[in-house]
Amino acid sequence: MKRSNRTVGVMMIGTMIMSACGAPAPGEDDVIRIGHLPITHAAPLYFVKEFEDELLSHGNIELVRFSSWIELMDALNAGRIDGASVLFELAMKAKERGIDLSAVALGHREGNAIVAAHDITDPADLRGETVAIPHTLSAHHLLLDEMLREAGVDYEEVNIVEMPPPEMPAALSEGRIASYIVAEPFGALGVTLDAGHVLYQSDQFCPGSCLCCALVLRDDFMEEAPELSDAFLTAYLEAGVMADAMTEEAMRAHQNHLNVDEETLSLSLAWIDYGDLSIGEAEYEHLRSRLIDMDLSDEPPAFSDFVDQSAFEESR
Template sequence: MKHSHSLSMLFISGTMMLAACNPPSAAHDREVIRIGHLPITHAAPLYFTKEYEDELLPGYELELVRFSSWVELMDALNTGRIDGASVLFELGMKAKERGIDISAVALGHREGNAIVAGHDIDSASDLEGETVAVPHTLSAHNLLLDEMLRRAGLDYDSVNMVEMPPPEMPAALAEDRISSYIVAEPFGALGVTLDTGHVLHQSNEFCPNNCLCCALVLRDDFMEASPELADQFIQGYLEAGQIADAGDAEALEVHKNYLTVDEDALDLSLGWIEYGDLEIREDEYSFLQERLVDMGLSDDPPDYDDFILTDYFDEEEES
C-alpha cells in the first residue's frame, strides 16, 4: 500500500533523535517499536502485525509488551516506557486531557462489547439494586451501562457499579458476586460458552455508529523521533486489520497464539467483532466527548483535531 504523504514528511526534523530514543534490536539490528496491550481480542490488529511482521514492517521490529491491567499499561505509556498502546479510548482521551502528548491513529476494532447477565436477569430493569462490573470507569463499557440504564428508565446510581479485571468477570458471575458485566472480548463470550450467563444486549443496540472502545495511540515524541518507523507501523497495522477481518482458519490460529481461551469462546467472540474499518470518524468521536462530559468523567476532553491523527485515512479517501 503506497501513500502520497507520510509521517516521514511531517516529522522529518526529529530524525536526528532516532538512535538515542529508539535503539536497534541487538538480536536483529533492526529498529524497534514497543507497543503495549492487554490479552484481548480487541488488540488483534497488533497480533496480526506481529505475525506478518516481515511483510508489514520490512526492516523494523515490533515488540509487543503485555500488561495485566489498564493502570499498569497507562503508567508505561504516560512515562514513555513504551512507544504506544492498544488502549481503552476513554483512557487515552483522559491522558491527553492531562497533558500527555499522545495521538490516536486508528481504532482497535468495531463492535464486540456484549452486556452479559446472569440467567435470572431478563432485562435491564432487573438490574436495579444489583452489582454490575466494568473494566474501568473510563471505558466504553461504563458508557454502555449508563446508556442501557437510561433507556430502561433507571438512573446510573440504581445499580452498584464495580471495576473488575476482565478475566475475573465470568467467575464472579458464576459465583453470584455480580449480576452482570460489560467487557472486552473474549470474556463476554467466555461467560456465554461456560453457561454462567447470557447476552442481554450488544453495544450496537445503544450507540450510533458503534461505541468507540479501543484505539491505537502513539506517543508524539516517538513519532517525531522515528517518523519512518511510525509511518510503516501505522500502514502495517491497518493492513493487519484487513487480514484479521478475514475470519478464516488461519486468522483463528493467529488469535490462538496470543489468547489463552477455549476455542468455542474465541469463535463466538470473533463473530461479534469487526477489524476491517478502523477509521476514527469525527461524528463518533463527538458522541463520545458528549457522553464523557454528561457523566462527569471529563471536564475538557481533547478536540478531534488535537487528538486524532487522520493522515492515513485522508490519503485513502483521496486515492
C-alpha cells in the same frame, strides 16, 4: 453535582508516573514497543507481529503485555513504550492531563456485549444488583449508563464496581455480580461457560459504532522515528483486514495470543469487526459529549488536537 461513584477510576490517572528515566529514546533501535492487554480488541497488533516479515517494511515490533490498564498507562505516559492499544477514554484523559499522545486508529468496532445472569432478563432487573466494568473511563461504563437510562433505571440504583476482566465470568457464575460489560473475549467466555447470556450488544445503543479501544502513539516517537511509525501504521491497517478474515490461518494467529478455546474465540470474533479502523469526527464528538455528561471529563481533547488520521489519508 458530580456522582462520586463515577470518579473512582478517573482519579487513579493522577497517580501515573510521567518520568521516562531509563527508557530508550523513541525508535533509537528501530523497534516499536506497543503495549496491550490480552484481549480480542487488540487483534490487529497480534497480526502485525505474526506476519511481521510480510507486513512491516521497516523495523520490528515488540508487543509488551500488561495485566491492567493502569500499569499500561503508567508505561505509556512514562515513555517506556511507544504506543498502546488502550481504552479510548483512558487515552483521552491522559491527553487532557498533558501527555502528548495521538489516536491514530481504532482497535476494532463492536464486540462489547452486556452479559447478565440467566435470571436477569431486563435492565430493570438490575436494580439493587452489582454490575462489573473494567474501568470507569471505558466505553463499557458509557454503555451501561446508556442502557440504564433507556430502561428508566437510575444510575444510583445499581452498584457499579471495577473488576479485572478475567475475573468477570467466574464472578457472574458464583453470583458475586449480576452482570458485566467488558472487552472480548470475556463476554463470549461467560456465554460459552453458561455463566450468563447476552442481554444486549453494543450496537443496540451505539448504531454504527461505540468507540472502545484505540491505537495511540506517543508524539515524540512519531516525530523522532517517522519512518518506523509510518511503516508500523501501514502494517497495522493491513493487519486489521487480515484479522477480520475467518480463515484457519487467521484463527491460528488469534489463538497464538489469546488463551481461550476455539468455541469462545469463534463467538468473540463473530461479534467484532476490524474492517474499518478509522476514527470519524462525528462519533468522536459524541464520545466527548458523553464523557462530559457523565462527569468523567471536564475538557476532553478536541478531535483536531488528539486524532491523527494521516495513515488513512495516505492509504486512499
